Amino acid sequence: MTQLNEAVIEDKLIFEASDFTRKSSSLAPDIDVDTVTKSLPEHLLRKSDLQLPQVGELQVVRHYTRLSQKNFSIDTHFYPLGSCTMKYNPRACNTLAQLPGFTGRHPMAHSSMSQGIMSCLYDLQNMLMEATGMKQVSLTPMAGAQGEFAGVAMIRAYHDHNKDDARTEIIVPDAAHGTNPATAVMCGYKVRELPTNDQGDVDIEALKAMIGPQTAGIMLTNPSTLGVFERKIKQIADMIHEVGGLLYYDGANLNAILGKVKPGDMGFDVIHMNLHKTFSTPHGGGGPGAGPVGVSERLQPFLPVPMVALKDGQYYWLTEDELPLSIGHLSAWMGNAGILLRAYIYALLLGREGMQRVAEFATLNANYLLQRFADAGFEIAFPERRASHEFILTLRKEAKQYGTNAMDFAKRLLDYGFHAPTTYFPLLVPECFLIEPTETEAKTDLDGFVKAMELILEEARESPEVLKQAPYSLPVRRLDDVKAARELDLNYYQSHAE
Amino acid sequence: MPYIPHTSQEIAEMLSVIGVDSIEQLFDEIPPELRSDGLDNIPSRRSEMQVQRLLTEKSMQDGTPLCFAGGGAYEHHIPAAIWEIATRGEFYSAYTPYQAEASQGTLQVIYEFQTMIASLTGMDVSNASLYDGASGLGEAVLMSVRANRKAKSKRILMPATVSSVYRQVVETIVKHQGITLDIIDFDRANGTIDIDKLKQQSEPFAALVIPQPNYFGCMEDVHSLTDWAHEQGAMVIGLVNPVALALLEAPGNWGTQGVDIAVGEAQPLGIPLSSGGPYIGFMACKQKLVRQLPGRIVGRTVDLDGKPGFSLTLQAREQHIRRSKATSNICTNQGLMATATTLYLAFMGRDGLQKVAASCVHNTQALIELLKTSPGISFPFGTSVFHEFVITLPADVDQVIEAMAEEDIVAGIDISQYYAQDGLENALLICVTETKSPEDMAFFADTLNKVISDLTGGAQ
Numbered sequence: 001m002t003q004l005n006e007a008v009i010e011d012k013l014i015f016e017a018s019d020f021t022r023k024s025s026s027l028a029p030d031i032d033v034d035t036v037t038k039s040l041p042e043h044l045l046r047k048s049d050l051q052l053p054q055v056g057e058l059q060v061v062r063h064y065t066r067l068s069q070k071n072f073s074i075d076t077h078f079y080p081l082g083s084c085t086m087k088y089n090p091r092a093c094n095t096l097a098q099l100p101g102f103t104g105r106h107p108m109a110h111s112s113m114s115q116g117i118m119s120c121l122y123d124l125q126n127m128l129m130e131a132t133g134m135k136q137v138s139l140t141p142m143a144g145a146q147g148e149f150a151g152v153a154m155i156r157a158y159h160d161h162n163k164d165d166a167r168t169e170i171i172v173p174d175a176a177h178g179t180n181p182a183t184a185v186m187c188g189y190k191v192r193e194l195p196t197n198d199q200g201d202v203d204i205e206a207l208k209a210m211i212g213p214q215t216a217g218i219m220l221t222n223p224s225t226l227g228v229f230e231r232k233i234k235q236i237a238d239m240i241h242e243v244g245g246l247l248y249y250d251g252a253n254l255n256a257i258l259g260k261v262k263p264g265d266m267g268f269d270v271i272h273m274n275l276h277k278t279f280s281t282p283h284g285g286g287g288p289g290a291g292p293v294g295v296s297e298r299l300q301p302f303l304p305v306p307m308v309a310l311k312d313g314q315y316y317w318l319t320e321d322e323l324p325l326s327i328g329h330l331s332a333w334m335g336n337a338g339i340l341l342r343a344y345i346y347a348l349l350l351g352r353e354g355m356q357r358v359a360e361f362a363t364l365n366a367n368y369l370l371q372r373f374a375d376a377g378f379e380i381a382f383p384e385r386r387a388s389h390e391f392i393l394t395l396r397k398e399a400k401q402y403g404t405n406a407m408d409f410a411k412r413l414l415d416y417g418f419h420a421p422t423t424y425f426p427l428l429v430p431e432c433f434l435i436e437p438t439e440t441e442a443k444t445d446l447d448g449f450v451k452a453m454e455l456i457l458e459e460a461r462e463s464p465e466v467l468k469q470a471p472y473s474l475p476v477r478r479l480d481d482v483k484a485a486r487e488l489d490l491n492y493y494q495s496h497a498e
Numbered sequence: 499m500p501y502i503p504h505t506s507q508e509i510a511e512m513l514s515v516i517g518v519d520s521i522e523q524l525f526d527e528i529p530p531e532l533r534s535d536g537l538d539n540i541p542s543r544r545s546e547m548q549v550q551r552l553l554t555e556k557s558m559q560d561g562t563p564l565c566f567a568g569g570g571a572y573e574h575h576i577p578a579a580i581w582e583i584a585t586r587g588e589f590y591s592a593y594t595p596y597q598a599e600a601s602q603g604t605l606q607v608i609y610e611f612q613t614m615i616a617s618l619t620g621m622d623v624s625n626a627s628l629y630d631g632a633s634g635l636g637e638a639v640l641m642s643v644r645a646n647r648k649a650k651s652k653r654i655l656m657p658a659t660v661s662s663v664y665r666q667v668v669e670t671i672v673k674h675q676g677i678t679l680d681i682i683d684f685d686r687a688n689g690t691i692d693i694d695k696l697k698q699q700s701e702p703f704a705a706l707v708i709p710q711p712n713y714f715g716c717m718e719d720v721h722s723l724t725d726w727a728h729e730q731g732a733m734v735i736g737l738v739n740p741v742a743l744a745l746l747e748a749p750g751n752w753g754t755q756g757v758d759i760a761v762g763e764a765q766p767l768g769i770p771l772s773s774g775g776p777y778i779g780f781m782a783c784k785q786k787l788v789r790q791l792p793g794r795i796v797g798r799t800v801d802l803d804g805k806p807g808f809s810l811t812l813q814a815r816e817q818h819i820r821r822s823k824a825t826s827n828i829c830t831n832q833g834l835m836a837t838a839t840t841l842y843l844a845f846m847g848r849d850g851l852q853k854v855a856a857s858c859v860h861n862t863q864a865l866i867e868l869l870k871t872s873p874g875i876s877f878p879f880g881t882s883v884f885h886e887f888v889i890t891l892p893a894d895v896d897q898v899i900e901a902m903a904e905e906d907i908v909a910g911i912d913i914s915q916y917y918a919q920d921g922l923e924n925a926l927l928i929c930v931t932e933t934k935s936p937e938d939m940a941f942f943a944d945t946l947n948k949v950i951s952d953l954t955g956g957a958q
Contacts, residue, residue, distance in 0.1 A: 014610050014844050027577045028850035029857040029932045036856035037745055039863065041882050044717050048751045050744060051617040054847040061579050064607070064841055068588035071603035075587025081596070088501050089591050092546045098581065098770075101557030106567045107774030108911050109560070110903040116559035117773050130539040142629040142775065145817075145829045149671075156674065179829050181822035188674035191822045229527045260525055261532050284834030285604035286594035286794065288629070288776035304670075328670035332570050332632040332663045332763075333774025345553060351543025354500050356535065361502050363524045368512040375515075386527045414600045422596075425818070442503040443512060469802065474599040476807035481598075484799035484811040488788065490623045492613040495798070 014063055015492050018053035025057045051493050070475045071285070072419045078445050082390045082422035082434025083177070083225055085255045085277035087362075090349060093280065093342040102341060107333035111316060117337065118315035122308040124344040125292075131355065132254075132271055133264025134294030138303040140335035147272025147291025148183040148219075148250065153327040154270055154295065154302040155217045155246045156187050161302075161325060164244070167216035171245075173202055175226050175426040177252060180219045189216055196428060200226040200382045202236060215245040222249065222266065223256045223388035225426045226381070227366070227434070237267025246270065246299075251291075254278045255438070256363060256389035259356030269296045278358070279343035290339040301325040306334050361439035362389035365446060369437055372450045377457070381429045390436035392429050393421075399431045402460040406431040408467035409456055411478060415471045416452035500543065564938055565908040568886045568929025569713070570631065570661055571774060572766040574741070574854065575933055577845045580768045584838045594794070594830050598809035599801075604833060605808035608796040611840040618743050618843075619736070619760035620750025621782035626794035626831040627839075631763025632664045634779025635707070635737055636671030637792045637826060638761040641783075642705035642733045643677055644825070645758070645790045649731055651702040657682040657691045659712035660737060662916035677704075686921065689714040689879030689888065691723065705733040708757070710749070711742055713913075714927065715862075715886030716879055724753030733758040740780070741766045742884045744848075744855035750782075759783045768842030769835055778835035789815060792826030857932035858885035861939065865930050868943040874950055878922065886929045888913065888922070893953040895924040901949040907942060 037045055055063070072079065079086040097103075105117060121139060128137045141147035152170065159167045170184035173194045181191045192210050195203045202220075218240050222230045230236070240247055249263040249271035255278045263271045275281045275290040295303060305326045306317040317334075320326055350358070366387040373393055374380050381392035399405045410420030410433070422434040437446055459466045471477065489495040504512075509521070518524060525533075544552070565573045584590070588603060595601030595608075608626045615624035628634040639654050654672075656665055656679040669679060680703070685692045690712060706727035711717050720736070727734045736749030736757040749760040765777040783791060789812065797811035817824040846854065862885045869875055874892030891898055895912045902909035910928040917925065930939065 013606070013613075015613065018847075020848070022847075023849070025845065025847075025850065027575070027845050028853040029575075031853050031857045031860060033745075033852045033856040036859050039882075040745065040859065041717060044720065044746055044882075046743065046745055046747045048620050048748050049617075050748075050848045050852070052614060052843050052846070052848040052851060054849060055844060057579070057845065060841070060844045061583065064583050064837075064844070065586070067603040067606055068583070068586045069603065070601075070606070071588040071592045072597070072600040073588045074591035077600075079593070081593060084593055086591075086593060090501065092549065094585055094590065096550060096553040096557075099554060099557035100562055101560045103770035103772050104562050104565070104573075105560050105773050106565050106573070106771050106908050107571050108567050108569060109563065109565075109908050110899055112900070112903050113560050113563055113908065114773075116556035120553075120556055127540050130537055133534065142633065143828075143830060145827045146629065146633070149827060153670070153674070178817035178819070178821045178824065179827045182817035182820070182824040182827035185822045185824075186671075186674065186827055188676075231527055231529065234529065234532065257528075259535060259537055261528050262534050265532050265534050282590045282834060283593040284832075285589055285592045285601075285607070285837060286626070286833035287830040288778075288832045288835060289830060329663065329666045330633065330670060331630050331775060332661070332667060332777075335774070336776040337773035338770075338776050345549060347540070348544050348549045348552070349500055349546065352537040352540040354543050355537055355540060357499055357502055360521045360524075361504060364504075364509070364512055364516075364521050367516045367518075367524055371516050386524060410597065411599065414597060419600060420597050440501045440503070443508040471599050475602045476599055476805055477801040477803050479598050479801050479807045479809045480799045481809055481811070484797040484809050485814075487799075488623075488811070489798040490609070490612055490788070490795060490811075491616040492609070492798075493617055494622055 013492055014053045014055060017055050017059055020054050022054040077417060077419050078441060078449055079419040080421045080435050080437050081419060082436040083252055085436060085438055087280055087438035088440040089280050089282050090346060092349065093345040096345050097338055097341040115315055118308050120341055120344045122310055122315055124340055125308060127347050128273060128292055128294060131258060132294045133262030134271060135297045136300050136303060137292055137294045138307050139292045139340050140304050140330050141272065141291040141293055142331050142336050143287065143289035144252065144272060144274040144291040145179045145183065146330055147293050148179055149186060150293045150304050150327060150330060151248050151270040151272050152183050152187040154299050155248065157302040157325065157327050158246065158299055159216055166213050169214050170216055171210060171218040173220065174428055175224055176219060176221060177225060177250065180250060200224065200228040200385055201230055201232060204232060207236065207239065211239060211243045211245065213243065215243050217246040217248055219248040219250060221252055223253045227388050227391040228382055228385045229388055233266045252277065253388065256359055258359045260359045264296065270299050275339060275343040280346045281339045281342040288336050288339055290336045290343065302327055304328065304330050358439050365437040365439060365441055366390055369435060369446055376450060376454050381432065390434060393433040393435065394429050395431040395433065398460055402464040404460040404464045404467045406433055408470065412456045412467045412470040413452060415473045418449055418452055561906060563906045563908050566928050566930065566942060567908045567910050569911040569927055570763060571771050572929060572931055573771055573933050574766050574931050576768050576770060579845065580838050580841045583841055584834060589837050590834065595810060602807060605796050607837050607840050609798055609808050611836045612796060614840060614843045615780045616782050618740055619738065619782045620748025620756065621760050622785040623788050624780060624782040625791045626796055627836040628779030628781055628793055629832060630775065630777040630779045632667035633671060634761045634781055635664055636668040638735045638759045638781060639668055639672050639677065641759060641790050641792060642735055645787050646704045646733045649702050649704045651704050652677045653701065653703040654679050655682050655699065655703050655706040656680065657707060657709065658684045659691055659714060660707055660709045661713040688881045689716040690718050690881055703732050705735050707735045707737055709737040710746060711739060711884040714879060714888050715883040716881040717884065720752040724757060728755055736760045738762045739766065740764055741855050741858065744851040758787060764839045767839045769838055776832060776835055778832040778839060790825060793828045794831045854932050861932065861934050862887065862930040865939045868939060872943065872947050885931055886927060889926050889928065891924040891926060891950065893950050895926055897953055898949055902945060905945045907945060
């Protein structure tokens, strides 16, 4: 009986539960639509079908509640997705950011009706400046990638302002996130790819050969996506500055160093932070993020607007009027204010002491896991190095010996109740797992994760087919991605038209 | 220790496994001269109880005024169930569905979202959402230039009837790629695109942007504009309000061929005003342009057993595969907002959304009727409106807004700041949605009359 029930309900889309003869719910206002539309110009009215589902309120609640149960999430599973910092999202941050005074405020409300939210944003700007060692922070970028865009656009604005048009290149390490080169291109730059040496550091000799009057800047993540701290960062900063370039810090891995070392002290001119990582705002199934940018003194005039300023006890918006050289607006108003609020609340709850503990325990958890995996016979990509808040396993040996690749291990982990680490990134380590446990995981969960990997390794040895067919216990088995791309079905009504 | 579950015994065990004496030793690869432990300007931690009290005070400080402002951010009723469900931990604390089998909830929601947006806009396919409407328009402009190389032009015709703030955002996003935005003037009598001036364009252009309704709340003659642009070999980008589409023709059916790209802000569909974000941009297009779309896209496929399921698809367009050759640097969508939007449209359904839209139109017309008798107020534009309209005031608009704020009313948006050089002085953009009762509108009109009378010394 249960099985029948599952089969009937599980595969349904909301559209399949719709019936257009069903009358709408109590959620809509009571009004005669036809009377109103008569007052509008006839030739502009909608003649085409409006296919939105007509479903009862309870049935909608049940449909989406059941869908939610098909997800792994931080609240339900260990989620060691490298470079994504899947730490606990305190519920207080969400509850308090949803207070009616915050959610109901129109972005253009008069400043006399805005002092509360502006004071929060102002304090957050200051806290982020302190945490990163930058001179000033603008909160407006709506995601990490937009923060990156703002950062590189500021580098460009700086060179343009100095009439230094020969600078056409941005240097990006081969281990970098894909957003780095994509961003550089959006800002009109050519990308030069910088190789990494076998210790996971930037290849200094290659860098030397690459820089010159054509260098606009370099984009670095530190600790890098290889999970190690770039030890020659000061030398790199000096080299770039000597040729007139600027340094961009990708804040993806800020969680590893919070309260230990500041990007500003490493010589970076501009940084972005991912508040959905380090400051624990929700990942939300893929957004919304928030990607504030911080700058050194020389880039201050170019920051994106608006920002919050304080004068005579009154908060006010800094706009192009005060910052005529600003790169401009990145969103209609001030970015993802509701997400910024959550980050602010998180920062208050942690305080100075808690922020220092973030990097400490993120690093402790990562190094503990690394050692446990090494002891269990897994190959560590950079065994000579200290892990930062994350590290890389390479499963190339297992792929060769048993024919079970990193994706097979990842899918089998799902059966054991663990979300898989990041797979096949960074691109330069074969069959890799990028593992980031975060500071909020307990030792028992880390031990459970190692145990699961040991069991899977055992399975790979004994019966590799088990891995290749995994997962078995999830709502679906392994999905056909090739079919998804070849026979595009992106829209129910288009693909299932009678 | 907040959010750190480790006991001292566990810490000791972990350090011993690693083979170090202290946590501090784990940072020994960072050059000592770079180290800085100082976070002096960050306050000490507060308990949840203290933070709750502080934040409650701050939120109350901004009040819960009666809001008549729109201009791209709209107050609508949000069914209680939406955020109850959207903030379930399984949606709230999941990430981008890289592991499809463990993310079927998020993936199916996005597939349903794409279907609803495609249906609403009358287009073939939608992506999984973008940051917001303004940046979404920027992405649409980039896409139109990518997709219309045969126009041999990187020029975009951007009407002045598109929000000035949106135009600024687009400029920021596209200016480094050699794309220029040529502003098309508006007709002073109608508040819509000046079609005569538009038709004087002789140089080729890649795309024309058509807002519906436009920033002034007025309705553009979308059919003839779309056909004209297509005759010039250009693409058409429809910038639309999703609630208005319940009553107004979908961009996919404008003119004889429909627009090429439809884009807009989905905030009106269940997302709170929240000081301007997080919101959610939507973007839909014709099938033949699907490989030019930026952002995530979810497809329906089957698993090993032939059972239907969902996964991210067409990833070869994206930055994590294509790197410097990607269609955009966009990494994620606005997942949580897309979830809320999908819930809103599912709860409302076709009939519900039509009623919301009709109620907006009805209330807007009612307030216009009330204000017609107000001394000194004039209506610069004669065109039909959806749920926003412009009035010009016989007093300083900023002073009016400030005085209205003292009566706990957000009166609207001073648009003279954007259009003063176009002769729109002391102009106020007012929005009325289904949330306003007849009493609210009467209170607004009475207060406005009184404020104007006070400011003009009773001259009006």
